[in-house]
Structures are given as C-alpha cells and as structure tokens.
Amino acid sequence: MTTTSKVAVIGLGNIGQAVAGNLAKSENQFIVADRNLEKAKELSVKWGNNVLPSDIASAVKNARIIVLAIPFGAIEGFLKEYSKDLEGKIIVDPSNPIAMDENGGFKKIIGENESAGEINRKFLPENAKLVKALGTLGASSITESAYQNPEKTVLFYASDDESIDAEAENLIKNNGFEPLKIGGIDQSVRIEVFGDLHEFGALGKTVTLSEAKGKI
Numbered sequence: 001m002t003t004t005s006k007v008a009v010i011g012l013g014n015i016g017q018a019v020a021g022n023l024a025k026s027e028n029q030f031i032v033a034d035r036n037l038e039k040a041k042e043l044s045v046k047w048g049n050n051v052l053p054s055d056i057a058s059a060v061k062n063a064r065i066i067v068l069a070i071p072f073g074a075i076e077g078f079l080k081e082y083s084k085d086l087e088g089k090i091i092v093d094p095s096n097p098i099a100m101d102e103n104g105g106f107k108k109i110i111g112e113n114e115s116a117g118e119i120n121r122k123f124l125p126e127n128a129k130l131v132k133a134l135g136t137l138g139a140s141s142i143t144e145s146a147y148q149n150p151e152k153t154v155l156f157y158a159s160d161d162e163s164i165d166a167e168a169e170n171l172i173k174n175n176g177f178e179p180l181k182i183g184g185i186d187q188s189v190r191i192e193v194f195g196d197l198h199e200f201g202a203l204g205k206t207v208t209l210s211e212a213k214g215k216i
Contacts, residue, residue: 007031007171008063010056012039014139015094016069019175022146024048026174033059060085065171067092067134072109072116076123083125090164091128092171093120094135096193108194117158117188131168132188133157134175137199141206146176151208153177156191156216160184178209182216 008031009020020032024047032047033054034040040053060066060082068075072095079086097116101107110119117132124130136156137145145153155177157168165181172179182190182197189195196202197215207215 006063007065007067008033008054008059009067009069010034010059011069012036012043013069015135015142016067017043018139018142019067019069019094019134020047020051021143022175024051025147025176028174031059031063057082057085063089065090065092065167067094067171069094069134071095072097072120075116075120079120079123079125086125086128088127089125089129090131090167091124092131092133092168093117094133095120096135098193106193106200113189115185115188115192117185117192121160121185129159129161129164130185131157131159131164132185132191133168133172133179136191136197137206141199142175145206148176148208151178151210153206154180154209154212156180156182156197156212158182158185158187158191180209180212180216 009016010033012034023030029050031052031054032040032044033056037055044051044053066089068091075095095116097110098106099109121130155172157179169179190197194201
C-alpha cells in the first residue's frame with residue numbers, strides 16, 4: 001500500500017468501528033487497520049471506497065494522524081513497538097483505563113486521580129504529540145449522536161500542543177461532532193470514564209456546545 005492518507009484508525013473493536021463509520025460519512029479518504037486484516041477488508045467494503053484497509057505496520061507508516069482505538073493496557077507496548085514510525089506523528093488516544101468488576105460493572109484499573117492520557121504520554125515516541133479524544137462517549141453514542149441537527153453533540157478533547165489543535169478539531173468535526181478543548185493532557189481524567197465530563201461519569205449524557213460551556 002502506498003497511500004499517504006492523513007488519518008488511520010487502528011483497532012476495529014466497538015470504538016474503532018464507531019469512529020471509522022462516522023469518518024466514512026465525511027467522504028474523506030482514510031485508513032483502517034486491525035490485527036485481523038480480513039476484518040479490516042470486510043468493513044472497508046461496508047464503509048465505501050474512501051476507506052482503505054491496511055495491515056497495522058503500513059497504516060502507521062502512511063498516516064499522519066493515528067487514532068489508537070485499542071485497549072488501554074495495549075497502548076504502551078504499541079507505542080514502543082512502532083516508535084520509529086510514530087516519530088513526529090499525532091496520536092489520538094480514546095482509551096479508558098477500566099475493566100469488568102465482580103458485579104458485572106466497570107472499575108478503574110489505575111489510581112483514582114490518574115488518567116490514561118497522562119500515563120500514555122510518558123511513552124510517546126520522539127516528537128510525537130498526543131490528543132486525548134474520541135473516548136468521552138460510549139461506542140453507541142458515538143454512532144447515534146453523530147451529525148446531529150440543529151446543534152451538534154460535543155466531543156471534548158485535551159492536548160498539550162496548540163499547534164495540533166486544528167487537526168484534532170477537524171478530525172472530531174469529520175466524525176460529526178462539535179470539538180471542545182478542556183485543556184492539556186493533565187485534564188484527561190475529566191474526559192475518561194467516571195470523570196466529570198464523560199458520558200459514564202458526572203456528566204451522565206451527551207451535551208451540545210451551549211450545554212457543555214457551563215460545565216467546563
């Protein structure tokens with residue numbers, strides 16, 4: 001594969017499929033990749049000709065923006081394995097540090113005041129930049145709340161580098177949402193599960209921009 005498409009969605013679980021399905025509606029060309037290449041190929045047929053299936057290594061090499069839709073526990077290893085090809089790129093992290101508890105619900109698997117964003121930032125390859133985004137809603141809401149009218153649903157994001165904010169916001173807009181920055185990566189805990197700006201936290205629902213501005 002020789003494409004230089006800007007965005008690659010890596011990992012086609014629930015969140016990855018929701019994000020890729022929304023991006024396909026934007027009519028922009030992008031890459032999808034998964035450990036199971038056949039899965040990526042089958043889903044790309046469903047999403048249309050602008051969706052280019054790829055193996056993971058090629059996707060990392062050929063995209064500038066990497067949406068890392070893989071479990072929190074796998075991210076450190078991924079960043080180290082592909083560190084050379086991730087240098088200088090924008091890595092979008094939608095991960096939430098949770099696991100099933102003994103009651104069938106979810107529990108946080110890191111400290112109460114820790115965030116996946118701050119932890120994953122420690123493992124960034126040289127000159128790579130992190131955006132915490134696309135994980136502030138559950139997968140079903142990412143699908144069902146995209147492209148709402150007349151007011152779009154908000155997706156919060158965090159980044160330490162203002163130079164990449166325009167690209168982060170464009171990605172969120174191409175997903176059918178209104179982007180709203182809450183601050184740097186040190187604010188990630190607010191937009192992860194159980195945080196005050198997460199659907200499955202104090203916020204408790206999707207919000208529009210007018211509703212969100214009163215909460216940040």
